[in-house]
Amino acid sequence: MYIDKENFEAWMERIMERFDLIHRALERMNKQRNMLEGERLYDNQDVCQLLNVSKRTLQRYRSSGELPYNTIYHKTYYKESDLYAFIRVHFEKQDVKKNNNN
Numbered sequence: 001m002y003i004d005k006e007n008f009e010a011w012m013e014r015i016m017e018r019f020d021l022i023h024r025a026l027e028r029m030n031k032q033r034n035m036l037e038g039e040r041l042y043d044n045q046d047v048c049q050l051l052n053v054s055k056r057t058l059q060r061y062r063s064s065g066e067l068p069y070n071t072i073y074h075k076t077y078y079k080e081s082d083l084y085a086f087i088r089v090h091f092e093k094q095d096v097k098k099n100n101n102n
Helices: 003-031 043-051 053-063 081-099
Strands: 039-043 070-072 077-081
Touching: 039 043, 043 053, 043 077, 043 081, 070 081, 077 081
Parallel strands: none
Antiparallel strands: 039 077, 070 077
16 A cells, blocks of 8 residues: 555644644643642542552551641642652561561
8 A cells, every 4th residue: 555745744744733632631631730849649549549458447547657648628648758658668567477477
């Protein structure tokens, strides 16, 4: 199948326009993320999905002081760095338990 140069360039132009449209949409979505002091914030739903825990378990982590959080306009948020630190600590605890059982 042969495509002449004009048709090819027209198709490429349409494809590039579509890429530009997608790029702008992604930039808008990125700007809508919740941020505090340049750090991404996660809400309860995000954290429950990330840790694969229930809302009640998440509440227990907050209440015990294991997982730091911020409340903004009656909504709870978690800093990305706090979540990573929490995950690291809990993975270390799991590794210790596994090693003790072996």
